[in-house]
Amino acid sequence: MKHLYATLLFIAIVCQAAHGQFAATSAAWNRPIEPFRVVGNLYYVGASDVSAFLLTTPEGHILIDSGLAETVPLIEANLKKLGFRLEDIRLLLISHGHFDHVGGMAELKSRTKARLLANPVEKALLMRGGKGDFAFQDKYPFAPVEPDGALGDDEEVRFGGAVLKAHFTPGHTKGSTTWTTTITDGGRAYNVVIAASLSAPGYQLIDNPDYPSIVADYEASIAKLRALPCDIFLSLHSWDFGLHAKVAARAKDGAVNPFVDPEGYLRFLEKSKANLQKQIEEQRKPISQK
Numbered sequence: 001m002k003h004l005y006a007t008l009l010f011i012a013i014v015c016q017a018a019h020g021q022f023a024a025t026s027a028a029w030n031r032p033i034e035p036f037r038v039v040g041n042l043y044y045v046g047a048s049d050v051s052a053f054l055l056t057t058p059e060g061h062i063l064i065d066s067g068l069a070e071t072v073p074l075i076e077a078n079l080k081k082l083g084f085r086l087e088d089i090r091l092l093l094i095s096h097g098h099f100d101h102v103g104g105m106a107e108l109k110s111r112t113k114a115r116l117l118a119n120p121v122e123k124a125l126l127m128r129g130g131k132g133d134f135a136f137q138d139k140y141p142f143a144p145v146e147p148d149g150a151l152g153d154d155e156e157v158r159f160g161g162a163v164l165k166a167h168f169t170p171g172h173t174k175g176s177t178t179w180t181t182t183i184t185d186g187g188r189a190y191n192v193v194i195a196a197s198l199s200a201p202g203y204q205l206i207d208n209p210d211y212p213s214i215v216a217d218y219e220a221s222i223a224k225l226r227a228l229p230c231d232i233f234l235s236l237h238s239w240d241f242g243l244h245a246k247v248a249a250r251a252k253d254g255a256v257n258p259f260v261d262p263e264g265y266l267r268f269l270e271k272s273k274a275n276l277q278k279q280i281e282e283q284r285k286p287i288s289q290k
């Protein structure tokens with residue numbers, strides 16, 4: 001009995017520590033930053049370390065990702081600062097079904113009545129509110145949200161004159177999606193890529209019974225991303241696309257747009273590939289060498 005009590009106490013402490021860490025990470029990623037125009041009618045409206053992108057059109061706006069549940073008030077304030085209204089969002093799109101990218105989708109959907117379109121592979125995860133994730137199980141739940149429509153791979157979403165293309169790039173989740181669009185600004189057309197996450201935080205890459213094709217999927221996704229024309233490189237976490245350094249660079253010299261970064265995009269792909277390779281090799285080592 002005493003042993004059982006000690007075990008339960010231990011579990012409670014571990015759970016609380018994990019939850020505390022979760023909350024601390026969320027807060028650290030959710031610091032407010034000034035929203036800004038990336039190029040043309042595309043704006044960054046997210047938080048310090050979780051992205052949200054707004055594409056404005058005369059028929060209403062398109063929002064890609066909500067950030068965390070706690071990011072929604074920041075997005076609302078950011079839109080207001082830019083002269084837009086949350087209620088004018090008509091279309092909601094997502095990168096993937098993790099708490100830090102779709103945690104606020106349920107609230108945004110109910111407040112805006114916008115249509116949410118998603119990769120059908122991600123639908124079940126979204127409807128379970130992130131529970132039963134192949135890697136995190138029930139560790140990072142969010143408010144469940146039901147997509148209104150299913151996208152096809154390489155499908156073009158057309159709304160208000162904007163054209164966004166969905167590229168299925170699985171690995172980080174089974175339904176991860178990269179978005180591309182072309183935006184004309186100052187007489188020049190820019191190929192924009194909002195790249196999916198390619199990290200595998202703590203993932204079992206070798207012989208994963210819950211995701212047997214995980215390595216092949218990552219490799220195919222990286223090859224697919226490499227083939228995309230990219231002028232403007234964006235992604236889902238600040239560190240992946242150098243958000244803060246680029247914001248600082250633009251503040252120094254407004255004449256250049258540091259988000260035009262095709263080399264940075266390729267570097268991101270190479271670095272992600274190398275990280276995965278390292279992780280795979282580490283997991284292939286016999287236990288005695290670990």
Ligand SMILES: [Zn+2]
Pocket residue numbers: 096098172197
């Ligand atoms: Zn994720």
